[in-house]
Amino acid sequence: MSGSLNLLIGLVIGLNLLALGSSRLPALIRAMSLQGVVLGMTPLLMEYERLDWRLVLVALATMAGKGLLIPSLLRRAMRAANIEREIEPFIGFVPSLLLGAGGTIAALALARALPLLPEHTGTLLVPGAIASMFTGFILLIGRAKAISQVCGYLILENGIYLFGLLLIHSTPLLVESGILLDVTVGVFIIGIIVDRIQRAFDTLDTRKLTTLRE
Amino acid sequence: MTPLLLIIVPLLGAVLAALWPGNRTRPWLLPAVGLAHTLLTFWLFGHPPEVAADAWLGFDPLARAVLPMVSLLFLVCAAYAVPYLRIRSERPNRVFVASLLTVLGLLSAGHQARHLGLLWITTEGVTLAAVPLLHFNGTPRAFEATWKYLLVGGTGIALSLLGSFCLGYASLHNGGVGDLTFTALTAQAKDLHLGLSEPWVKTAWVLLLVGYGTKMGLAPMHTWKPDAYGEAPGIVGALMAGGVTTVAFTAILRVHSVVMASGQSVMANRTLLVMGLFSMLVAALFLLGTRNFKRMLAYSSVEHMGILCIGAALGAAGVFAALFHVWSNGLTKGSAALFVAGMFAVTACPPFAPFFSELLVVRAALAAHHNLATAFFLSCLLLAFFGLTRVVFGIVDGRPRPAVQANARNFVETAGVVLPPLLLLVLSLWLGLFTPPALRAVWSAAVDQLFPAP
Numbered sequence: 001m002s003g004s005l006n007l008l009i010g011l012v013i014g015l016n017l018l019a020l021g022s023s024r025l026p027a028l029i030r031a032m033s034l035q036g037v038v039l040g041m042t043p044l045l046m047e048y049e050r051l052d053w054r055l056v057l058v059a060l061a062t063m064a065g066k067g068l069l070i071p072s073l074l075r076r077a078m079r080a081a082n083i084e085r086e087i088e089p090f091i092g093f094v095p096s097l098l099l100g101a102g103g104t105i106a107a108l109a110l111a112r113a114l115p116l117l118p119e120h121t122g123t124l125l126v127p128g129a130i131a132s133m134f135t136g137f138i139l140l141i142g143r144a145k146a147i148s149q150v151c152g153y154l155i156l157e158n159g160i161y162l163f164g165l166l167l168i169h170s171t172p173l174l175v176e177s178g179i180l181l182d183v184t185v186g187v188f189i190i191g192i193i194v195d196r197i198q199r200a201f202d203t204l205d206t207r208k209l210t211t212l213r214e
Numbered sequence: 215m216t217p218l219l220l221i222i223v224p225l226l227g228a229v230l231a232a233l234w235p236g237n238r239t240r241p242w243l244l245p246a247v248g249l250a251h252t253l254l255t256f257w258l259f260g261h262p263p264e265v266a267a268d269a270w271l272g273f274d275p276l277a278r279a280v281l282p283m284v285s286l287l288f289l290v291c292a293a294y295a296v297p298y299l300r301i302r303s304e305r306p307n308r309v310f311v312a313s314l315l316t317v318l319g320l321l322s323a324g325h326q327a328r329h330l331g332l333l334w335i336t337t338e339g340v341t342l343a344a345v346p347l348l349h350f351n352g353t354p355r356a357f358e359a360t361w362k363y364l365l366v367g368g369t370g371i372a373l374s375l376l377g378s379f380c381l382g383y384a385s386l387h388n389g390g391v392g393d394l395t396f397t398a399l400t401a402q403a404k405d406l407h408l409g410l411s412e413p414w415v416k417t418a419w420v421l422l423l424v425g426y427g428t429k430m431g432l433a434p435m436h437t438w439k440p441d442a443y444g445e446a447p448g449i450v451g452a453l454m455a456g457g458v459t460t461v462a463f464t465a466i467l468r469v470h471s472v473v474m475a476s477g478q479s480v481m482a483n484r485t486l487l488v489m490g491l492f493s494m495l496v497a498a499l500f501l502l503g504t505r506n507f508k509r510m511l512a513y514s515s516v517e518h519m520g521i522l523c524i525g526a527a528l529g530a531a532g533v534f535a536a537l538f539h540v541w542s543n544g545l546t547k548g549s550a551a552l553f554v555a556g557m558f559a560v561t562a563c564p565p566f567a568p569f570f571s572e573l574l575v576v577r578a579a580l581a582a583h584h585n586l587a588t589a590f591f592l593s594c595l596l597l598a599f600f601g602l603t604r605v606v607f608g609i610v611d612g613r614p615r616p617a618v619q620a621n622a623r624n625f626v627e628t629a630g631v632v633l634p635p636l637l638l639l640v641l642s643l644w645l646g647l648f649t650p651p652a653l654r655a656v657w658s659a660a661v662d663q664l665f666p667a668p
Binding site: 114115116117133140146149153156157160163164166167169179186189190193196197200201206209211212 | 331334335338342345346349353354355357358359360361362364365368369372375376379382383386387392411413414440441444445
């Protein structure tokens with residue numbers, strides 16, 4: 001079981017690097033949504049002996065939310081804003097890839113130092129979570145377009161979701177679904193704001209948002 | 215049942231506001247729901263219900279010590295909102311009114327949340343529900359402020375979720391059964407055989423302090439605050455400063471109590487003290503430089519959040535002072551955001567309430583032998599006082615003149631506009647001079663909840 005779980009998490013880490021290296025917005029959104037689908041499958045794999053309908057429901061909702069709903073919202077915002085598809089980075093693609101790779105290795109080392117329960121020591125859950133959060137932060141800081149920053153935020157959330165799977169036995173599903181709902185609503189609101197920023201500033205380049213400062 | 219009503223009534227009001235047809239009559243929903251909420255809260259204040267130990271939601275002593283202030287502040291802001299929205303009748307207010315009521319409902323839930331996950335869900339909900347309030351003015355600057363609020367606030371809230379998971383894992387690691395109510399966590403932390411895993415508790419505390427600290431607006435995570443307060447309508451600023459930030463503060467208090475129970479009180483108190491003092495320093499320095507009245511209020515709010523943190527770091531007496539300060543800050547901030555005379559109260563001039571609550575913080579600090587920190591605290595207060603009075607006298611004097619004249623034309627000072635903030639000011643004065651014994655008793659009960667006798 002731990003082998004196939006690690007395979008999925010390895011896929012998540014690969015998608016992190018793909019997101020860091022993609023120079024075009026649709027590719028970034030695709031990497032992020034694929035990551036969401038993989039994450040939705042993980043709890044099913046972890047709990048395949050003890051499946052019940054609520055768990056399946058939450059997993060399906062996660063896959064639909066992260067894999068379909070949120071990416072389609074972002075694609076719509078992208079099309080409505082009619083922005084150039086190239087992502088202009090603050091941190092170039094090769095440096096961010098190198099940073100991401102270094103972060104993943106550091107995450108593996110860090111996870112070894114953390115005290116974990118025996119059933120979690122063999123899995124890549126913790127390193128995968130830390131690596132995804134790190135990737136999210138690089139994208140948040142290193143990209144100029146609002147939609148790329150939102151993608152970074154979602155990858156950060158994906159990392160936290162992965163970490164939350166450590167608690168799958170103790171957090172009731174109500175909490176999980178509440179979290180999912182919040183994230184979805186959040187992205188929905190972000191989509192609206194992105195649209196308004198586009199109308200007000202005629203650009204989605206956050207470097208132009210500099211009126212308010214001391 | 216009644217504690218749930220505190221959440222259901224405003225949320226129903228929000229639904230009603232979303233369906234209400236008339237733009238002119240809709241704002242009256244705000245004082246109506248606000249009044250119902252205040253009556254309910256004060257009824258509960260007088261007749262506190264029994265809270266089961268494992269309840270996820272409940273009107274417990276901490277909620278009882280803070281929620282009435284939030285409710286009162288909302289009522290006054292709602293009364294002010296009616297004439298304000300009449301003046302701004304050119305803008306549709308459907309989303310604005312509905313969001314305000316949603317914020318009230320989620321705030322009531324957040325103050326009553328006794329479960330780690332539920333607490334996170336409600337605070338995140340408040341953050342999101344406040345977004346439409348910030349860009350009510352619809353200017354490009356307002357959208358810029360909203361974007362910064364979303365990015366900084368969103369990252370902070372993500373970190374606090376991670377912190378909540380870490381705290382949950384600290385319990386799971388040492389053989390907990392996965393009950394994440396604060397009562398259960400505290401009980402496990404005190405249990406000699408189980409306890410909470412130390413590295414995980416430390417990680418959780420740092421992440422939760424940064425996460426909820428972002429929501430409170432502690433420096434250096436305060437960057438969203440001046441922009442958001444500066445561009446949002448005054449009532450929103452008052453509600454954010456007095457209501458939304460307090461829910462993050464009670465969250466920190468609840469987590470702090472668990473961390474202290476697990477034997478990490480030295481580390482936790484030291485981090486709180488450093489964060490608090492740093493916030494005060496940053497706020498005081500920026501107060502000396504800023505010229506915009508609303509941005510100044512935001513920095514003043516950062517300063518008061520710092521004071522709350524310092525109070526929380528000083529043990530039981532400090533937490534008592536901090537709860538007092540929550541009240542005095544909420545009421546005076548409300549009046550100041552709407553009314554210039556309130557500024558004298560914000561600067562903590564005697565005999566307004568902030569003076570007495572800050573005095574209590576100083577006394578608690580001296581009693582705990584934090585002499586250096588006290589000196590630092592007082593000099594920051596002095597700097598902040600200089601900064602605030604400079605701007606306030608400028609406004610009283612009517613500078614800059616063209617802006618004042620432009621404002622005066624479309625903003626007539628009717629009784630409806632002047633009375634609510636004046637009422638808050640009087641309340642602040644009353645709180646300072648004659649702190650009601652009932653309130654003192656409630657604050658002590660909340661302190662007892664956070665520092666349970668061994």
